[in-house]
Amino acid sequence: MFDKFKRRSFLQAVVAVAASTAVGCSDEDESGVGPSDESAKYFPQSVASGDPRADSVVLWVRAVDPESPGANTALRLEVSPNEDFSGAVVNTQVTALAANDHSLKVKVTRLAPRTTYYYRFTFEKGGQKFSTATGRTRTAPAAGDDVPVKFAFASCQDYIGRYFNAWQRLLQINEDLDFVVFLGDYIYETTGDASFQSANGQRSVVFSQPEQAMRMGVGLTGFYAANSLSNYRDLYKNLRSDKLIQQVHERYPFIVMWDDHEFSDDCWGPNATYTDGRANEQQVDRRRNAEQAFFEYIPLDQTNAPEGAIDINAVMGQPTKVYRDFDFGKHLKLMVADYRTHRPDHIIPEDAYPGTVVIDAATLASLPAPVQAAFAGETFAYVNIDAAPLAPYKPALIGAYVNEAVRAGLTQEQAGAKATATITGNLSLFYVNQVIAAVNRTLPAAQQIPAIAITEATPRGVAYVHMGKSALFNIQGSRYIVVKPVFDLYAGLKYRATQGASENALGTEQQAWFQNTVKAANTWKVVVSSVSLTSMVFNLADKTDIPEANLRQAFYFSVDQWDGFPTKKQELLKYIRDNQLAQSTIFISGDIHASFASVESGVPALTAPAISSGSIKELAGLALLGAGYGQGAAVHRYIVQELEKTMQAANPGLKFADGDGHGFVVMEVKADEAIASFHLIPSTEITKDYTLRPSTELAARFSNTRFSIKGGAITAL
Numbered sequence: 011m012f013d014k015f016k017r018r019s020f021l022q023a024v025v026a027v028a029a030s031t032a033v034g035c036s037d038e039d040e041s042g043v044g045p046s047d048e049s050a051k052y053f054p055q056s057v058a059s060g061d062p063r064a065d066s067v068v069l070w071v072r073a074v075d076p077e078s079p080g081a082n083t084a085l086r087l088e089v090s091p092n093e094d095f096s097g098a099v100v101n102t103q104v105t106a107l108a109a110n111d112h113s114l115k116v117k118v119t120r121l122a123p124r125t126t127y128y129y130r131f132t133f134e135k136g137g138q139k140f141s142t143a144t145g146r147t148r149t150a151p152a153a154g155d156d157v158p159v160k161f162a163f164a165s166c167q168d169y170i171g172r173y174f175n176a177w178q179r180l181l182q183i184n185e186d187l188d189f190v191v192f193l194g195d196y197i198y199e200t201t202g203d204a205s206f207q208s209a210n211g212q213r214s215v216v217f218s219q220p221e222q223a224m225r226m227g228v229g230l231t232g233f234y235a236a237n238s239l240s241n242y243r244d245l246y247k248n249l250r251s252d253k254l255i256q257q258v259h260e261r262y263p264f265i266v267m268w269d270d271h272e273f274s275d276d277c278w279g280p281n282a283t284y285t286d287g288r289a290n291e292q293q294v295d296r297r298r299n300a301e302q303a304f305f306e307y308i309p310l311d312q313t314n315a316p317e318g319a320i321d322i323n324a325v326m327g328q329p330t331k332v333y334r335d336f337d338f339g340k341h342l343k344l345m346v347a348d349y350r351t352h353r354p355d356h357i358i359p360e361d362a363y364p365g366t367v368v369i370d371a372a373t374l375a376s377l378p379a380p381v382q383a384a385f386a387g388e389t390f391a392y393v394n395i396d397a398a399p400l401a402p403y404k405p406a407l408i409g410a411y412v413n414e415a416v417r418a419g420l421t422q423e424q425a426g427a428k429a430t431a432t433i434t435g436n437l438s439l440f441y442v443n444q445v446i447a448a449v450n451r452t453l454p455a456a457q458q459i460p461a462i463a464i465t466e467a468t469p470r471g472v473a474y475v476h477m478g479k480s481a482l483f484n485i486q487g488s489r490y491i492v493v494k495p496v497f498d499l500y501a502g503l504k505y506r507a508t509q510g511a512s513e514n515a516l517g518t519e520q521q522a523w524f525q526n527t528v529k530a531a532n533t534w535k536v537v538v539s540s541v542s543l544t545s546m547v548f549n550l551a552d553k554t555d556i557p558e559a560n561l562r563q564a565f566y567f568s569v570d571q572w573d574g575f576p577t578k579k580q581e582l583l584k585y586i587r588d589n590q591l592a593q594s595t596i597f598i599s600g601d602i603h604a605s606f607a608s609v610e611s612g613v614p615a616l617t618a619p620a621i622s623s624g625s626i627k628e629l630a631g632l633a634l635l636g637a638g639y640g641q642g643a644a645v646h647r648y649i650v651q652e653l654e655k656t657m658q659a660a661n662p663g664l665k666f667a668d669g670d671g672h673g674f675v676v677m678e679v680k681a682d683e684a685i686a687s688f689h690l691i692p693s694t695e696i697t698k699d700y701t702l703r704p705s706t707e708l709a710a711r712f713s714n715t716r717f718s719i720k721g722g723a724i725t726a727l
Contacts, residue, residue, distance in 0.1 A: 049140045051076055052083075052133050055250035058259035059147035060266065060309030062189055063336060064123040067147050067263060068320070070309035071131045072247075074112040082107050089118055089129045093144070099127075104319055111243045113306040115320040123152035124339075143256075147263045148188055151339030156681070159338040160186065162262075164674035165193035165269070165540070165600025166620035169249050170201070170215060171208040175691055175700045176621045176673045177254040179712050181261065182705060183689075185676055188338060190262045191346075193600035193618060194269025194540035196308070197245040199300070200226070202233040205632070206624050208697070215248050217241050226284065235274070235284070237296050242303035250307070254701070266308050267332065267346050269540035269601055273300040276489055276570045278353050286483040287361025288419055302326055333520050335527050342679050343532035347524060349540050352517025356574060357501050358488040361428075363411070364475035365445075367392045367436035368500060371469035381499070390470040391439045393462060402459055406449045407433050407442065411482070418483045438473035439464055472496060478565065489574075494547055494564040498576050505577040513578035524582070528591055534679045535591065539599040541571035543579070543615040544606040547660035548649055555644040564660065567630075571601060583611040593722040596684060598677070602626055605673075605688050607666035607717050607724050614719045616686055618675045619668070625693040627653055627669040665724045666715065672696050673712065683720040685727070690715070 058070040073083040082105050089100035099121065106114040114131075121127065126148045132141045151157050162180060180190075200207065201215045203226070217223050222238035236242045250256065273296070274282035280297035305312060305325050310332065312325045333348040370392075374382055395404055408429045415425035443461040450458040477496045479487030487493075504512045516524060528535050546567040556562055566573045573579075586595050597615040604626040606617040619625070624632075631650045639646045648656045654667040671690030678685045691711050700708040716727040 049142065052140050053131070053142045055247060055307075056256040056260060057129070057131065057142045057145040058309045059129070059145060059263040061311035061334075061336070062148060062150050062263040062265075063311075064150045064152045065121050066117060066119040066311070066317075067121065067127070067149060068309040068311050069116045069118060069129050069145070069147070070114065070307075071106065071142060072111070072113045072250075072307075073106040073131060073133055074108075075133075075135065080108055083112055083133060085114070086132045086134075087116055087129065088132070089127055091122070091125055091127055093128050095128065095130070100129075104131075110306050110322050111247075111303075113322075115306075115309055115322075117311060117315050117317055117320055119317040121149050123149050124155065124157065125149050143260050145260045150188065150336060153337050153339070155339035157339050157341070158678055158680040159188050159342045160676065160678040161189045161191060162187055162674050162676045163191040163193060163538075163598050163600070163618050164621050165618055166195040166271075166603055166623040167249070167255070168195075168198050168207060168620070168623040169213055169252070170198070171213050172622035172696050173213070173699045173701075174252055174254045174622055175695060175698070175708060175711075176689070177258045178700055179689060179691070179708060180674055181254070181257055182709065187262050187676070190258070190264050191344070191538055191598065192264055192266045193538060193598070194267055195271040195601065195620075195623065196266060196268070196304075197242075197249055198271045198623075199236040199242070199245065199274055200233055201235075203227075203235075204231050204233070206629055207233075208624070212699075215245065217244050219244075224284075236300070239299040239302055242300050243306070246303055246307035264309065265336065265344065265346060265538075266310060267348065267538055267540050268304060268350060270350055270570075272304055273297055273350070276356075276485075277350060278355050279351060281355065283360065283485075283489070285419075286485060286488075287359055288415075288483050298326070301330060333516075333523065335523075335530075337530075337532065341533040341681060343527065343530040343535045344538065345524065345527050345535060346538040347516065347540075348520060349515060352520060353515045353575075354512060356489050356569060357497070357504060357512060358474060358477060358479060358492065358569070360485060360488045361483055362474045362479055362488060363432045363437075364479045364481065364487070365407075365437040365441035365473055366432070367438055367471040367473045369472035369503060370436055371471055373503065374471060384495075385470050385472060387470075388464050389440050390472060390476065391464045391468040392436050392471045392473065393439060393442070393468065394435060395437045395442070396434055400462070403442070403446065403462065404433060406459060407437075407445055410445050410449055414482050436469075436471065438471075438475055439468070441473060441475040472500060478563075480560075489570050490568050492566045492569050494549075494566050497566065497569065501575070502577050510578070513575040515572075515575045515578050525585060528586065528595060529589060533594060533681055534684060535595045536677075536679070537595065537597045539572070539597055541601045542599045542604075542606065542617040543572050543597045543610050543613075544599075544608040544617050544664065545573055545610060545661050546571075546602070546657060547573075548656050549660040550645070550648060550656075553644065553648060556648075558645070561645055567626075568602065580611060583613050587612050596719055598675070603629065605666065605668040605671060605675075605690060606664065607686065607688075608661060609663040609665070609722065609724055611663075612722055614722060614724055616675060616677075616717075616719075619671050619673050619688075619690060621674065622672060622696055625670050625672065628693055630669075665726070666717065668715075671713075683718050686717045686719065688715045688717075689713075 055072045060068045085104050087104050088098050090098040106112045129145045130142050132139050219240045223234040223241050224237045226235050270277045276283045280294045282291040334346050336344040411429035412425040478493045549564040592612045600618045603620040603623050605619045608615050634646050653669040658664045670693050673690040676687045690713050718725045
């Protein structure tokens with residue numbers, strides 16, 4: 011019989027062995043240099059690997075001595091094809107630099123293709139050796155190898171108030187994966203934005219240097235957004251302290267692309283969007299801080315580095331380039347595209363004045379007759395507000411603008427300057443007359459101004475208000491909930507006028523890389539896009555039970571994704587079709603916190619759900635509630651309760667939609683088809699910590715929906 015102490019030690023050892031066995035890696039080896047109870051304090055984020063190629067892989071660790079936090083950390087790296095580290099192919103000294111937050115990336119080369127390797131880092135202090143967990147990685151098949159390739163892809167892992175049950179499930183099913191693709195939003199830059207982040211008091215982020223962060227909001231709704239390098243490093247350190255994500259990284263090599271939250275929500279280049287146009291948000295230094303932390307903590311083979319430790323300073327000294335491609339044998343060319351770094355601003359500015367006419371009568375007259383007829387009604391009438399007879403109206407419009415801008419947070423001086431610069435030229439009477447009516451309600455009858463009359467001779471045109479922009483400094487009608495047919499027309503005209511610059515989402519060099527690489531001879535070209543290619547349209551035009559006429563239209567849900575660059579999207583898809591590549595190309599993406607399988611203009615596209623971030627149904631419901639539309643409203647039913655049905659009715663290519671579940675997708679590409687399996691758990695489960703429950707409970711909550719992609723078609727299995 012065991013005494014209490016020995017029995018407890020024995021049980022702890024059994025638990026430790028069981029945990030390591032679950033991910034296929036042992037913490038012990040013949041040398042006896044396994045991780046001691048104290049190892050975690052030297053390697054608090056464990057290990058990771060990434061960007062596997064047929065002859066190389068990048069290995070990552072963060073190693074710090076808490077008693078000497080300002081010193082570099084000397085380590086030994088061992089790599090072997092054997093779990094007991096016999097026959098090591100690497101056994102060398104490396105150093106984790108304090109200047110890089112003690113993060114270290116080592117590119118190991120001259121490896122054998124399609125081979126599993128085990129690796130660990132050890133730290134010696136006071137004659138005692140401390141070891142990381144044993145990581146496991148795998149190189150890619152050699153070029154031309156006729157072998158199937160299996161991988162998982164996932165995105166959006168908000169830590170605050172949520173648990174990584176999806177990663178736990180991936181570990182539980184223990185798929186024999188070649189790699190994991192992470193599509194973006196690896197971290198979230200905010201510490202508790204109540205508009206989309208929930209907190210339960212157990213999963214939170216606190217910056218070590220909050221004085222360097224950006225203070226957002228006020229009072230109980232206040233939170234911080236990362237700004238300094240220290241802030242961004244804190245986000246990665248916090249996230250990678252989670253044991254489940256540590257185990258996934260220990261188990262599989264990752265191929266990672268960033269999206270917006272690695273820097274700032276809905277960003278474009280170095281520009282944030284927090285103020286929705288109230289201020290210039292070009293933040294070059296903040297963007298650089300975000301990128302440095304990303305390069306420090308993500309095992310990415312930046313700029314095809316040579317063998318050995320990757321110099322982060324050298325990486326930061328070069329132009330940003332994270333798009334890249336990988337060959338996995340004969341059947342897979344993986345193309346990892348960067349949607350955020352090179353893209354222009356959203357087509358409709360957040361500070362756009364709703365009344366500003368952007369398609370005038372002369373331009374409409376140059377369009378086909380059916381298009382002209384669609385905009386012939388009084389709703390599209392406009393005037394030149396600078397015309398002499400309209401002189402009494404301009405001060406009223408400026409005054410209304412200033413009042414709204416001041417309420418939005420601008421100073422009187424700022425608001426006045428913006429109003430003077432904005433309220434000029436051609437303005438929509440549909441909008442102007444509403445403003446005048448509102449102003450008149452505040453004035454005595456003798457001071458009221460009559461509405462501006464509309465006649466058949468009044469010119470017709472399209473203003474921002476016709477695309478859904480109803481207020482200043484607002485995401486509605488600019489980045490979200492945009493009237494589709496009018497936006498498509500405007501985007502196309504602007505694309506032509508700017509010679510494509512308005513939608514140059516990939517940038518000129520990356521687009522050339524895309525067009526060349528997608529022609530590769532591999533059986534499948536899988537394009538990684540951080541944002542979804544699936545068109546998300548809510549067509550409410552015939553929903554007579556919606557009382558608000560302005561809502562009875564067809565809307566894009568989000569134009570921060572590819573729907574926001576409709577002309578460029580169709581141009582890229584046409585290029586694929588014209589080169590007879592539609593049957594061998596698949597887009598995979600994330601970002602939107604929903605699961606989709608669709609065929610977009612002949613090209614298959616799959617969208618992974620969020621690992622943990624609020625589902626699209628959850629977020630859409632909160633937005634509608636904030637706008638005054640509860641569960642009893644018809645618009646709530648179509649956009650939230652019947653989201654999948656509404657979207658499928660508007661997009662005939664949409665074969666599968668799930669706006670509620672969290673999880674990941676496992677894909678296997680073979681010579682004649684690709685198989686995709688969506689592993690989903692309801693959003694109601696994401697705030698529950700399933701590591702505290704029997705594994706059977708988690709398995710019971712997950713569903714698995716499978717599809718075959720073949721010949722450009724998607725078929726349910």
